[in-house]
Amino acid sequence: MSARLEIPAFDWLRVVVEPWALYPETTIWIVLMGWLVSLVCGAVGLFLILRRMAMTGDAISHSVLPGLVLAFLWTASRATLPMMLGALIAGVLSVILIEWIHRSSRVKPDAAMGIVFSLFFAVGVILVTAYADHIDLDADCVLYGEIAYVPLEPMWALAGIELGPAPVMRMAMVGLIVAGLGFLFFKELITTSFDPVLAASLGLSPKAFHYGLMIVLSVVIVSSFEAVGAILVVAMLIFPGATALLLTHRLRLALALLPMIAALHSLLGYHLAVWFDVTVAGSMAVAAGGLLAIAWAVYCIWARVARSSH
Amino acid sequence: MEVFWDQTLRFFSFGDPIVRVAVAGCLLLGLACGLMGSFIMVRRLSLFGDTLSHAVLPGVAMGFIWNLSKDPVAILIGAVLAGYLGVMLVRWLTATTRLKEDAAMGMVLAGFYGLGVCLLTFVQRQAVGDMAGLDKMLFGQASALTGTDIQVLAVVSGVALALVAVFYKEFLVISFNETFARVSGIPVRWFNGLFFLLLSFAIVASLQAVGVVLVSAMLITPAATAYMLTDRMHRLIGLACVFGMLAGLIGCYLSFLGAGLPTGPFIVLVSSLGFIAAWFFSPRYGWVLEKLRRISRRRRMALENTLASIYRFREGEGHAETVALSLLGLSRHRNESLEEVESRLKRLQAEGFAKLVPSPRTAALEHCQVVLTAKGARRARTLIRNHRLWELYLNRAADYADDHVHDDAELMEHYLSEGLVDRLDQRLDYPRVDPHGRTIPSKEEARQ
Structure with missing residues (x-):
């Protein structure tokens, strides 16, 4: 145990070149997973931001925990489907409970949200720690995930060809489904987000879309869970969308910017993590914060330039 | 079972210094x-508490x-600085961009938390210094508290x-x-600064026992429980403190x-x-009691209408x-089924408003005669009087x-x-006839 804390010097070779040259397999899967998580979460999160429900993302990311753990204890395996179902049920249940509390009592919606998600999360943590022997989900993993273990997961193979580690493939599939749904219901999603009254008068059900979005959100959160954990998934939900919205007013353009932003999050985050030897998920959140700060500065300068040119 | 009682006794005798400190x-x-x-709760800043509690981690x-x-x-000191920076960032972000408060709070929450996690793992992997207890900051472990922690906590709460x-x-x-406060010359900015400072104090002081993630619950839940019970702010504060302390004590015991x-x-x-108990x-303001009250109100209205x-x-x-x-005649008059009218009259009879007299000719229930008692007649006249005067x-x-x-x-009614x-009676100059030409019972008649 040394008495001093040393900040490692930035070494181009060690931080940037070696990961790609010495263990390319690991690096590729980690960066790809980071990119997918940031991209898929970011796309869903963009709509959360537009609907002013960013904190609902926070609430659900905490609430899915007991569902995950119970599904895990029930089936005694880490099979995808039960875990997804458990998390989905817990997520939707918490949304219903929040609505119920603020409809039926004088407690305001923000307080109701705070009460419900912390209760769910507390139950989840108690379950995790009480059954710690049976679960290879430990408490730290719940909080900040471990993307670095992703390449160690069993590979998915199709017709004899190895595709990639299970979490990455799962995330990719979820991403495809989200993209498909977004493509199918794009107009409806925009209408219900920006003008629920108009949407209702057009015969769309804002409520159905609300719950649909909540279900998609729960699924996305669960599939990102093991990579980034319960709290940092919030960073992945909000930062990409917020960064994109600072750079453009147009929703389609913002969506088109997401893959690039996600790539930056993943690459910067990974290399930061290598540099300082810290958790990848945390450094991805830091990278996302830094990127947002840059976008914010650009936004402010842009606004000033636009004002002075008038 | 024996172990359970042993542990309970050990906990509540407070003989163990660790238990004493934790409690x-x-x-x-x-x-x-x-x-x-x-x-926080009355200012609708509940989620702000959540943001702040995560934002202190890098500090x-x-x-x-x-x-x-x-x-x-x-x-x-570190935590208060980080919390303050987080609060300011939320303000700046919402003031200078189109992003709304919820997005700004979410970003500060997650961004700061991410930085905090990075710093913690950085320290952990370098294996320097005495890390004991630092990892407990995330979920909270009261038994990891030290005497110094208690002193800090006591000073902060005091x-x-x-x-x-x-x-x-x-x-x-x-x-x-807030506007009124500003107009009355209260230095609102200073007090808001002080408020956030005290809030950060409370959060930091609780980190060791409750953990970063769940501190916000300690802020919101006891206060919301108290809010279900009272309308007065000083009582709200008192109750919230009591609930907070009770939860602390029992939670500490359970984890022990x-x-x-x-x-x-x-x-x-x-x-x-x-909270769930108070909500119901x-x-x-309880949900169950409100439901029961609604049911009894509906039942009373149905009886009075009969x-x-x-x-x-x-x-x-x-x-x-x-x-x-x-009974048959009444059910036709009210356009209701015989069973409905019968159950209403049974209840009216039980409450002493009406009597069911069996018909001399037949034993069939539907031919029972409906007779109002004096009490019932008085109530009926009062209702009619209310109705027609209104x-x-x-x-x-x-x-x-008049047809509306x-x-x-x-x-x-x-x-x-x-x-x-x-007062209505007086205002309308003691009328005798309602808009439909029917007699309005006078006050004396209604009382008879």
């Missing part, structure tokens, strides 16, 4: 959080890095309590009407039973159960007491057409108080 810590944090949480880590030991004062007591009026005005389990989740679980069973129908039926027949009204009032004073007044009066009806 003192939990009580103090319950106090501090209940106090600040009450203000905690920096405080540790400062001299590589778990020095409570350094951690306190300062918060004293400042709130001294500036109670100012804090109250700012919480409920299952040795090694984190304290935070248990404290949150206990306070959430308290609060005497004034009484009024009996009166109207007799009135149509010229008030002859000799007019026979059978109709007349609507017709004359509010310019309602009935539905409104049908509802109001159940709610009008005696005093109000007397």
Whole structure:
């Protein structure tokens, strides 16, 4: 145990070149997973931001925990489907409970949200720690995930060809489904987000879309869970969308910017993590914060330039 | 079982110094959080509390890095600075961009938390200094508290309590009407600064026992529980503090039973159960009691409507007491099934408003005669009087057409108080006839 804390010097070779040259397999899967998580979460999160429900993302990311753990204890395996179902049920249940509390009592919606998600999360943590022997989900993993273990997961193979580690493939599939749904219901999603009254008068059900979005959100959160954990998934939900919205007013353009932003999050985050030897998920959140700060500065300068040119 | 009682005795005798420290810590944090949480909740800043509690994490880590030991004062300073920076960032972000508060809060929460996690893992992997207890900051472990922690906690809660007591009026005005506070010359900015400072204090002080993630619950849940029980701010604060301390004590005990389990989740679980109890069973605002009250109100209205129908039926027949009204007749008059009318009359009979007299000719229930008791007749006349006076009032004073007044009066007859009806009577100059030409019972008649 040394008495001093040393900040490692930035070494181009060690931080940037070696990961790609010495263990390319690991690096590729980690960066790809980071990119997918940031991209898929970011796309869903963009709509959360537009609907002013960013904190609902926070609430659900905490609430899915007991569902995950119970599904895990029930089936005694880490099979995808039960875990997804458990998390989905817990997520939707918490949304219903929040609505119920603020409809039926004088407690305001923000307080109701705070009460419900912390209760769910507390139950989840108690379950995790009480059954710690049976679960290879430990408490730290719940909080900040471990993307670095992703390449160690069993590979998915199709017709004899190895595709990639299970979490990455799962995330990719979820991403495809989200993209498909977004493509199918794009107009409806925009209408219900920006003008629920108009949407209702057009015969769309804002409520159905609300719950649909909540279900998609729960699924996305669960599939990102093991990579980034319960709290940092919030960073992945909000930062990409917020960064994109600072750079453009147009929703389609913002969506088109997401893959690039996600790539930056993943690459910067990974290399930061290598540099300082810290958790990848945390450094991805830091990278996302830094990127947002840059976008914010650009936004402010842009606004000033636009004002002075008038 | 024996172990359970042994442990319980060991806990509640407070002989063990570790238990003593843990309990003192939990009580103090319950106090501090209940106090600040009450203000947070009425100011609708609940999620702000959540943001702040996550935002202090990098400060905690920096405080540790400062001299590589778990020095409570350094951690306190670091955390308060980080919390303050987080609050300012939310303000700046919402002021300078189109992003709304929820997005800004989410980003500060997650971004700061990510930085904090990075710093913690950085320290952990470099394996420097005495890390003991630092990892407990995430979920909270009351038994990891030290004597110094308790001193810091006590000072923090004491300062918060004293400042709130001294500036109670100012804090109250700012919480409920900031504009008015500004107009009255209260330095709102200073008090808001002080408020966030105290809030960060409360959060940091609770970190060790409850953990970063669940501190916000300690702020919100006891205060929300108290909010279900009272309307007065000082009572709200008092109750919130008591609930916070109780949750702290019981949660601490539960986590002590299952040795090694984190304290935070248990404290949150206990306070959430308290909230659920208050949400359902609060005497004034409870969900269950509200439902029961609604049911009893609906039942009373149905009974009163039946009484009024009996009166109207007799009135149509010229008030002859000799007019026979059978259950069957009443069910036809009210256009309801025989069973419905029967169950209503059974209840009216039980409450002494009406009697069912078996018909001399047949034993069939439907031919039973309905007779109002004196009490029932009085109640029926009062209802009719309420109804018709209200109709007349609507017709004359509010310019309602006479064929539009009935539905409104049908509802109001159940709610009008005696005093109000007397005033209506006086205002309308003691009328005898309602808009439909029927007689309005006078006050004396209604009382007979």
